[in-house]
Amino acid sequence: MRKKTKKFLRNPSGRHHNVRGDQQAPRADKSLERQVLTYLYQSSGAASQAEMIADFNLERGARKELAILLASLVEQRILNHTSKDTFTLGKQSNLVTGALEQNPRGFGFVTRPTAVIGNVAYVKDPTIEAFHMGAARHGDTVLVRVYKVRQDGRPEAEVISVLERGSDRLAGFISFEQSRVRVTPEDPRFPFAVDIEGKIPEGMKEGDAVIVQLADGADVTEQAGPLRGQIVEVLGDPGLIDVQMRLVIEKFKLPHVFSEQAEQEAARLPEVITEETGPKGREDLREIQHVTIDSETAKDFDDAVAVIKSKRGFKLYVSIADVSHFVRPGTALDIDAYARGTSIYFPGRVIPMLPEKISNNLCSLIPDQDRLAFTAIIDFDRQGNVVKKRFVKSIIRSHKRFTYTIVRQILIDNDQDARREHKPFLTPLKWAGELATILQKLRKERGAIGFTLPEPDIGLDDSGRIESIGRAERNFAHQIIEEFMLSANEAVAETFTEHSVNALYRIHERPDPIKVEEFTGFAKTLGLNIPKHRQDPDWFGQVLDMVKGSPKEYVINNLLLRTMQQARYDMRNVGHFGLAATDYTHFTSPIRRYPDLLVHRALYDFISRSKENKKNLSVEKLKVIGPFLSTRERVAVNAEREMNDRLKVRYMQDKIGESFDAVISGVNGFALFVELLELFISGSVAIGELRDDYYIYDPKQHRLMGERSAKVYRIGDRVRVTLLDVDQRKNRINFTIAKA
DSSP: OOOOOSOEEOOTTOOOOOOTTTTSOOOSOOHHHHHHHHHHHHSSSOEEHHHHHHHHTOOHHHHHHHHHHHHHHHHTTSEEEOTTSEEEEOGGGOEEEEEEEEOTTSOEEEEEEEESSSEEOOSSOOEEOGGGOTTOOTTOEEEEEEEEEOTTSOEEEEEEEEEEOSOSEEEEEEEEETTEEEEEESSTTSOSOEEEOSOOOTTOOTTOEEEEEEOOOSOTTSOOOOEEEEEEEEEEOTTSHHHHHHHHHHHHTOOOSOOHHHHHHHHHSOSSOOTTTSOTTOEEOTTSOOEEEEOTTOOOOOEEEEEEEOSSEEEEEEEEEOGGGTSOTTSHHHHHHHHHOBOEEETTEEEOSSOHHIIIIITSOOBTSEEEEEEEEEEEETTSOEEEEEEEEEEEEBOEEEEHHHHHHHHTSOOHHHHHHTGGGHHHHHHHHHHHHHHHHHHHHTTOOOOOOOOEEEEEOTTSOEEEEEEOOOOHHHHHHHHHHHHHHHHHHHHHHHHTOOOOEEEBOOOOHHHHHHHHHHHHHTTOOOOOOOSSHHHHHHHHHHHTTSTTHHHHHHHHHHTSOOOEEESSOOOBTTTTBSSOOOOSOTTTBHHHHHHHHHHHHHHTTOSHHHHHTOHHHHHHHHHHHHHHHHHHHHHHHHHHHHHHHHHHTTOTTOEEEEEEEEEOSSEEEEEETTTOOEEEEEGGGOTTSOEEEETTTTEEEETTTOOEEETTOEEEEEEEEEETTTTEEEEEEOOO
16 A cells, blocks of 8 residues: 555544544445545555546446546545546545444444554544444454544544455354244344345254355445345254354354365374384483373373472473474464464363364373473472473373372372372372472462462263353362473573573563552452552562452452453563563463464474574564464453353253342443352343332442442442343343342
């Protein structure tokens, strides 16, 4: 496109910009104008009236209309008329490109807006009313024109054209309406129905989930007409987890099928590790008593640990499956893994980053099998200080698969049966517990923040329906593995920093001071005497310690977590605030995280004195890779959260009328938001359901107060609620306050 100036247009005062047409909404019939603006945007910079007439294929009567329109647009300075009798976009065109984020109610916002002329920076994302949406749909890349900026700084815009469709597929639910078959999109951000054409698959039932291929609709500069499409796949009963999983895949556009080339590469990999296929040039650590410690349901084991205690201190081995041996840069396997960025875990299901042959076999540290690994060997003194670290490509053999439960029984419960059964491992497990305790103490002393938010454990029956929800167990065995993984990650990051290695760090920047200030103000309304805020992790730890074990613990942990910035991947090392670590990266899970695979490659190139790292991970590439992989991680987190929410809604659908203990997690002028204490299920109580009084919202105190009774509902209060109904379409759960 055309060169852009460095000038920024901001609106700190909230007053209207000098945008022509501020006082009037766009005219209703603007088809030709949209066509002209799109044409000039897509041109190399300028076009003549004759070129437009030819390319638009205008009839004689429409040519005069074009001439009048061009003159009007020049007068409004939306276009420039050059001395060469050509037209270009003017400063008052106010054209912006970006991604359309549509609301279920029809209106939308243009996210990541980029001005076409000059570097105009709006305070807020432009909003588009439903009647200005044209043919655009959620997820499209659009060209819009800002015609007004409101006093609150929000630009108002109209869609000029769709530059790129977000998707021509969508998931939805089938309905039979007299002679028509229609599909209502599952994602409420597509507020329309699709009329189905072509052959209707046999055996479909009302409400079945399907995938629809959308037909080519109206011109992308015209108003959208009725959407039509064909059913390309019948998913079936939306009550089944596998159907819900496909719906989430479609909603988040998750890559879930490996390319044919990647499958072929995986098939060519050896079935077993032999002397010919791997161990050459590796340090033989098969005699070291490595063990894996994972959950009962784990299917892949990507890390094994061993601890040896001596008079001087401890030697820790953290051996990680050597995925980089099998997944080489530029291969189809590598390309597919990068596109996914991470494995995505749903209850009882997974969308793996790598094919099963790698993740569940060659790179799974199965007991009594030779496996290729990348090992961090870290020596600690008796106080837990690192005195030496080195990294080697190795061959190891896991001597035992432990679960967190078994390790807890041995170390914490002192279960005699478990101890007798695992007698050869009692001493090294004892050493592991001692080292983890020391490391945990040191980490807490330096200020690492220890959030304590419980997680749900969702159980499924054989048919894939949700059977139970409980609190996921977390015990000292989890802490052992966590401390050892943290130590390995820090050791690798420190090595990168010490030797200026091009690599990705896992960074976590300081919290937003404004959000922290808002939190401290809220905490005071709960009667907490919080110390004066300091921008260091230790302050956050002090606040969490104040509420530990109290009824306010859950809410304070949750709200304090919201003040934090998101951790992300970056080539710049700015430290990890939450861990109070100056150097941190991700080294320990290359089976399921692509950044870890890149870290393995960078570390090996460094220790082997190879120059491949600077070629494969140049500064320019890292500037792109870091943000992309951070985005893929956020998509995965959102998809996992969405899947859990869907299952929770379906779990509650047959519990209408039942009552539950809950904590109020939020309050606004329309509802109380509650979290069920035992089930970790969120829902809301509409103010209209508080029938004993008229309640007024007090935003300063984050509470609702009864006008006559002065009864108060505030964040952190315990309440008893009764389930009113569930809305599976919107994944909402509605409660009322239980009768005394």
